[in-house]
Amino acid sequence: MFKSKNSKEDFWALKEVSFDVMPGDTVGIIGKNGAGKSTLLKILSKITPPTSGKIIGRGRIASLLEVGTGFHPELSGRENIFMNGSILGMRKSEILKNFDAIVDFAGVEKFIDTPLKHYSSGMQLRLAFAVAAFLENEILIIDEVLAVGDAEFQEKCIGKMGDISQSGRTILFVSHQIGVLNKLCKKAIIFEKGSMLLNTDIKAGTDYYLNNLSKLTDSIWEANPLDISGKEVSFRKISLLGLNGESKQSFGFNEDIFLEFEVNILNFVPNIKLSVTLTDKFQAYVFTSVVNLDEYFREGSEIIKLKMLIPKGIIAPNNYSFRYAIFNKLGKTFDLLENETKIKIIDTGSQMSEFEGIDYGSVIINTQWLKG
Amino acid sequence: MEFEIKPQSKFSLGLKELWDYRELFYFFTWRDVKVKYKQTVLGVLWALFQPILMTVLFTLGFGKLISTNYNLELPYPIFVLSGFLLWNIFSSGLSGAGNSMVNNANIIKKIYFPRLIVPISAILVSLVDFLMAFIVFVPVLFYYGCSFNLSAILLIPLSILLTVMATFGLGTFLAAVNIKYRDFRYILPFFIQALLFATPVIYPIKISDNKLFQTVLQLNPMNAPIEIFRSSISQSTLNYESIFISISVSVVMFIIGIVYFRKTEGYFADLA
Numbered sequence: 001m002f003k004s005k006n007s008k009e010d011f012w013a014l015k016e017v018s019f020d021v022m023p024g025d026t027v028g029i030i031g032k033n034g035a036g037k038s039t040l041l042k043i044l045s046k047i048t049p050p051t052s053g054k055i056i057g058r059g060r061i062a063s064l065l066e067v068g069t070g071f072h073p074e075l076s077g078r079e080n081i082f083m084n085g086s087i088l089g090m091r092k093s094e095i096l097k098n099f100d101a102i103v104d105f106a107g108v109e110k111f112i113d114t115p116l117k118h119y120s121s122g123m124q125l126r127l128a129f130a131v132a133a134f135l136e137n138e139i140l141i142i143d144e145v146l147a148v149g150d151a152e153f154q155e156k157c158i159g160k161m162g163d164i165s166q167s168g169r170t171i172l173f174v175s176h177q178i179g180v181l182n183k184l185c186k187k188a189i190i191f192e193k194g195s196m197l198l199n200t201d202i203k204a205g206t207d208y209y210l211n212n213l214s215k216l217t218d219s220i221w222e223a224n225p226l227d228i229s230g231k232e233v234s235f236r237k238i239s240l241l242g243l244n245g246e247s248k249q250s251f252g253f254n255e256d257i258f259l260e261f262e263v264n265i266l267n268f269v270p271n272i273k274l275s276v277t278l279t280d281k282f283q284a285y286v287f288t289s290v291v292n293l294d295e296y297f298r299e300g301s302e303i304i305k306l307k308m309l310i311p312k313g314i315i316a317p318n319n320y321s322f323r324y325a326i327f328n329k330l331g332k333t334f335d336l337l338e339n340e341t342k343i344k345i346i347d348t349g350s351q352m353s354e355f356e357g358i359d360y361g362s363v364i365i366n367t368q369w370l371k372g
Numbered sequence: 373m374e375f376e377i378k379p380q381s382k383f384s385l386g387l388k389e390l391w392d393y394r395e396l397f398y399f400f401t402w403r404d405v406k407v408k409y410k411q412t413v414l415g416v417l418w419a420l421f422q423p424i425l426m427t428v429l430f431t432l433g434f435g436k437l438i439s440t441n442y443n444l445e446l447p448y449p450i451f452v453l454s455g456f457l458l459w460n461i462f463s464s465g466l467s468g469a470g471n472s473m474v475n476n477a478n479i480i481k482k483i484y485f486p487r488l489i490v491p492i493s494a495i496l497v498s499l500v501d502f503l504m505a506f507i508v509f510v511p512v513l514f515y516y517g518c519s520f521n522l523s524a525i526l527l528i529p530l531s532i533l534l535t536v537m538a539t540f541g542l543g544t545f546l547a548a549v550n551i552k553y554r555d556f557r558y559i560l561p562f563f564i565q566a567l568l569f570a571t572p573v574i575y576p577i578k579i580s581d582n583k584l585f586q587t588v589l590q591l592n593p594m595n596a597p598i599e600i601f602r603s604s605i606s607q608s609t610l611n612y613e614s615i616f617i618s619i620s621v622s623v624v625m626f627i628i629g630i631v632y633f634r635k636t637e638g639y640f641a642d643l644a
Contacts, residue, residue, distance in 0.1 A: 042641070046377060046484035049638040055377040065482045072403060074410045079403075086399040087483050115410075 013039040017196045019189060021172065023059075023138075026165045028181040028202055029174040030209050031191035037174045040191070041065060041143050044172070059138030059170070062089055066143070068128030073117035077108055077127055080116050084131045098134040105160075106130035126153060133160045139170045158183065178206045179357020207346065218342040219249040228264050233272055233293075233326050234335040236303065237262040240343055252348035253317055253364075257310040259341075262303055263293065263326065270294060272334065276308060277323040278315065278362075279339065286320065286362040293326070316364050317347035317356065380638050385630065389486045396485055400493035404468075405500050419501035420508050423456040430574050442576055445608040447516045454605065455573030455598050457509060461495075461502045461535045462594055463564045468494030469543030470560050473551050477644035487637050488630075491547040495539050502532070513605060524604035531601035534622060538593035541625030544633040551643045552636075572598055577614070590614040593622035 014036040021027055029037050042048045044055065045063035070087040071080050081102055085095040095102075103109050106126040108119070116124060142161075161184055165171050175181055181188070181202060188205025190198040198205060219240040228234045241258040242248040251257050259276065272293045278286040289308065296306045324337040347356045352364055409415045427449050435448040444451050469491035473480065476490050513519070521527075550556040568574075570588050577589045589595055596618035603610050 043377065047481065047641045049380050050378065052379060056374065057377070058374050060373065061375075063483060069482045070479050072407060074407045075403065079406070083399055083403055086396055087479060087485065089485075092395055 012194050014043075014191075015194045017053075017191075017194075019196065019199050021170060023170055024168045025187055026171045026185045027173065028185035028188045028205065029172060029191065030176075030181065030188055030205060031197075034193070035191040036194040037191055038065070038143060041141050041172070041174060044141055057139065060089065061139045061141060062132075062135040062137035064088075064132050064140070064142045067132060068124060071116060071124065071128060074115055076115055077103075077112045077119070080127065081131055084128065088132065088135060089137065090135065094136065102127075102130045102134055105133060105156075122150065122153070129153075129157055133157075133164075137169075139172075140164065141172045143174045144176070177357075178209065182206055182356055207348070219247050221337065221340045223264070231264070232266050232269055232334060234264050235261065235324060235326065235337060236264040238322075238324065238337075238341055240341050249342065250344045250346055252346050253315075253350045254312050254348060256312045257315075257343070259308040259310070259322075261306050261308070263306075265297070265302055265304060268297065269328065269334075272326060272328050274306075275325045275327070277325075278310075279321050279323055280362050281319050281321075283339070284362075285323075286315070313350070314363055314365070315345050316352065316360065316362050317345045317350065318359075318362065319344050320362075383631070383634060385634065386486055386488065390488060393486050393489060396489050397493055397496065400489060401496040401500070404493060404497045408497070416500075416504050419504040423453060423460060423505050424508070426456050427453040434574065438575055438579070442578060444576060445606040446518065446602060450513060450516050450518055450605070451602070452574060453509060453512065454602055455571075457502060457505050458531060458535050458598050458601055459568065459571060459573045459594065460505070461498045461532070462539050463568070464501060465495040465498035465536075465539040466543050466546065466564060467560055468497055469539065470546035470550055471557060473547045473640060473644065474554070474557065480644050481641045487640060488544070488633065491544050491633075492540070495536060495543060498539075499532075499536070518605050521604050521606075527600050527604035531597040531604075534597040534600070534619060535594065537626050538597070538622040541593075541622065541627070541629035543629065545625070545629035548633040548636045548640075551640055567592070567594075571595065590617050591621050593618055593625060596622065 017036075017040065029040065031037050039048070041063065042065070043050050044061065045065065046061075047063075047065075068084065070084045072083065075083060081099065082092070082095055085102075086092065103112055106123070106129070108123055108127055111119065111123070116127075119127070158180060161171070161173075165184060171184070173181065173185060185202045188198070188200060188202045188209075189196060190205055190209060198208060200208075221235070221238045223234065223236050228236060237260075239260045240248060241260055242251070243256055243258070245258075261274065263274065273290050274293050275288055275290045277288040280286055291306070291308070293304060293306075296304045298304070319342065321339045321342050322337075324335075324340065326334040326336075328334070347353050350364055351366075352360055405416070409418065412418060414421075430452050431449045438444070439448040439451075446454070472490045472494040473487070480487065480490070546556055546560065571592050571594045572589060577586055577595070580586060596615045599610060599615055599618075602608060
């Protein structure tokens with residue numbers, strides 16, 4: 001029942017981190033969960049002291065590690081605005097000055113004197129963010145607070161944050177939303193396991209993060225030997241490969257994509273076709289390509305090998321998956337694989353780069369624009 | 373305005389910072405008072421309930437016994453009520469402050485502000501209750517034929533100040549300790565209850581011949597304020613020796629409390 005603690009292991013949430021932030025910088029802090037981002041913000045917010053090292057800063061810091069800190073359900077919206085604003089560091093005079101604007105931004109004018117416990121969660125969130133939006137501190141530190149709320153509200157928040165960075169204030173922003181980071185920040189600092197990996201511009205930073213996110217395990221599909229044994233024709237192995245035959249899951253927009261197939265044939269069946277369908281994250285079909293397997297059949301062998309090339313520069317940056325089928329003209333399906341081998345296309349430079357993060361479709365087609 | 377963040381080094385009271393954040397005192401206290409009496413019909417009047425009830429009970433129970441055997445210089449109800457008025461600052465202030473850090477854990481983990489504001493505001497809340505009770509105390513005082521001495525102008529604020537100092541010292545200490553060792557949350561109510569009987573609220577110090585008991589009562593930091601308060605409404609003379617002892621204990625507790633709090637402040641967010 002009682003365990004004696006013989007040794008205490010030191011855990012460094014952050015180690016040897018050093019960087020500068022200039023006035024007016026908008027810095028995105030990126031990293032996997034557990035990388036030390038929130039600890040960094042806590043230290044900057046003076047909530048936890050650093051074990052060693054020093055931070056020097058100029059200006060007042062406002063920390064948004066959570067929206068609605070200090071909100072009390074028994075108090076009215078009006079009272080909570082004062083309470084929350086004061087905790088965030090606003091003077092009563094500042095709160096009074098911005099009071100109407102805050103209520104307007106949150107859209108809760110009708111209920112401003114009702115106790116907060118009667119508000120919907122959406123209303124509470126809007127009110128919380130509204131107070132924070134009118135902070136006038138020179139330095140703003142924000143921790144993943146935009147990951148909540150409906151799409152319309154998120155738009156509003158992002159808009160307001162854009163205004164704030166335009167006004168020349170310094171922002172440090174922790175988020176996993178790559179699209180938002182790309183929109184709002186100019187620089188990126190990447191953390192991993194407590195160390196600073198990169199300190200660069202936002203594009204390079206988010207690219208690096210995206211590239212290193214996915215595991216390679218989903219780029220190869222292999223059949224279970226027991227499944228194949230009964231089928232006349234079936235998929236044996238499907239691999240996603242890059243130009244040099246290496247196993248890959250992430251491809252740049254301007255990279256050729258190879259799919260290598262191994263098809264098992266127990267008994268030769270004429271007129272069989274293989275189809276490959278690219279599906280987007282909503283399971284909608286992007287395109288389908290069909291090939292006659294007959295041409296690749298070799299007398300005496302049980303396996304057909306073939307490769308498919310998806311030309312570069314067409315599939316829009318996004319996450320996709322594949323649907324594979326083997327069938328004949330009469331409609332008989334010999335094998336079917338749904339939602340296998342996941343692929344990620346990364347925006348490394350395309351006509352639509354500036355719209356990264358927005359859903360503009362699954363293909364980028366070079367249309368011509370002519371004068372009317 | 374340049375600032376530096378570094379590992380905790382030298383000790384400071386942080387008075388300048390407290391002044392910068394002074395508005396937060398108001399908001400925390402205001403919030404706690406509002407929340408305490410929200411949705412009640414009587415509202416702040418509840419602050420009167422306890423002292424009056426206690427006075428009635430003890431008067432009925434012990435009034436005759438104590439006043440006939442000991443010269444109190446005051447009608448027993450006034451003797452008890454005056455004791456309770458100050459005692460309640462101490463008891464509700466102490467339990468409020470002791471639990472304040474844990475109760476406000478979510479704010480402490482997310483925002484920076486001088487942590488001392490939290491227990492201080494809890495004590496300010498009990499002062500608000502005191503004000504309400506005092507307003508009722510005055511007519512009751514006159515009803516029993518007593519009045520304020522001239523010295524009351526000095527003595528009453530002094531007694532309040534001493535009470536607050538004692539409450540603050542023990543309160544901040546408990547606030548800091550409670551975060552790490554949650555046992556105190558449970559010990560506190562018993563401790564306060566027991567302490568009531570070691571304080572001359574219901575009976576005077578001379579009630580017991582036992583030297584040890586008398587010493588404990590004298591060491592009690594609440595002894596001095598209560599005696600001083602009572603001397604402002606009666607003809608009793610102050611026992612300067614026992615008052616001096618009591619005040620010294622109060623000062624020591626004040627220093628220990630604030631030092632311990634400031635020293636351990638940095639890790640509250642991690643432990644809360």
